[in-house]
Amino acid sequence: MKIEMPDNWAFSTEIEVRVTDLNYGNHLANQQFLAYAQEARVRFFATYGFTELGFGGVSLIQADAAITFKGEGHLGDIVQIEVAIEQSGSSAFNLYYKFTNSTKGKAMAEIRTALVCFDYNKGRPIGLPKKALESGIFS
Numbered sequence: 001m002k003i004e005m006p007d008n009w010a011f012s013t014e015i016e017v018r019v020t021d022l023n024y025g026n027h028l029a030n031q032q033f034l035a036y037a038q039e040a041r042v043r044f045f046a047t048y049g050f051t052e053l054g055f056g057g058v059s060l061i062q063a064d065a066a067i068t069f070k071g072e073g074h075l076g077d078i079v080q081i082e083v084a085i086e087q088s089g090s091s092a093f094n095l096y097y098k099f100t101n102s103t104k105g106k107a108m109a110e111i112r113t114a115l116v117c118f119d120y121n122k123g124r125p126i127g128l129p130k131k132a133l134e135s136g137i138f139s
Contacts, residue, residue, distance in 0.1 A: 001066060001068055002068070003066055003068055003096070003110045003111070003112045005084075005096055005098060005110055006084040006086065006096055008084060009082035009083065009084050009098065010044070010083060010084050010085060010137075011040070011043070011044040011047065011082070011083040011084075012080060012081070012082045012083070013039075013040050013043045013044075013080075013081055013083075014078050014079065014080050014081070014102065015036050015039060015040075015078075015079050015081065016076065016077070016078055016079070017073045017074060017075055017076060017077045017078075017079060018075075019075055021035075021073075022074075022075060026074065026075075027072040027073060027074055028072060028073035028074070028077075028079075028108075030067075030069070033067055033069075033099065033108075033109050033111060034065060034067070034111070036079060036081060036099070037065075037081070037095075037097045037111050037113060039081075040081040040083050040097060041083065041095055041097075041113075044083045044085075044095075045137075048135050048136070048137045049135075050132065050135075050137070055117065055129065055132055056128075056129035056130070056131030056132030056133075056135065057129045057131055057132075058117040058118070058119070058126055058128075058129050058132075059117070059118050059119070059120055060115045060116065060117060060118060061115070061116050061118040061120075062113055062114070062115055062116075063092065063114040063115065063116050064113070064114045065111065065112070065113045065114075066111065066112045066113075067109055067110070067111045068109060068110045068111075069108070069109050070099075070106075070107040070108055070109055070110070071101060071104075071106045071107055071108045071109075072101070072108070073101050073108055076103070077101050077102075077103040077104065078101075078102040078103050079099055079100070079101060079102065079108065080099070080100045080101075080102045081097055081098070081099055081100075082097070082098040082100075083095060083096070083097055084096040085137060085138060086138070087128070087138050088114065090127050090128060091116055091117045091125045091126060091127050091128055092114060092115065092116045092117070092125070092128075093114075093115055093128070093138070094112055094113070094114050094115075095112070095113050095115060096110070096111070096112050097109075097110070097111040097112075097113075098110055099111070117129065
């Protein structure tokens with residue numbers, strides 16, 4: 001699988017690999033990549049005053065995720081996660097995450113997640129809110 005990654009990144013953050021993030025192979029567990037992506041997403045949204053449940057007046061739900069693994073992370077390694085965003089529809093957008101092991105200077109993973117604006121009370125997608133569209137997050 002190939003994820004078409006963007007050229008420009010809107011945000012960057014770092015996470016240190018903890019002992020609880022390791023699997024039996026003594027490296028960063030597969031499921032932790034999605035947990036780290038969510039942490040990076042929450043931090044990115046916060047720079048615009050948004051949350052996953054307060055995205056300009058609506059909530060978000062994750063529709064899918066794609067991951068390609070490229071390298072390992074070990075206890076104490078610093079993982080740099082760069083984030084980019086692209087609107088993909090009237091109610092949806094994609095987030096891209098580039099993981100780099102800053103400690104070792106090696107690529108770790110590429111991830112794309114699709115998020116949909118969602119009305120949890122009605123159980124259906126809703127349009128991207130004006131506040132999010134005007135915030136500059138999609139620039």
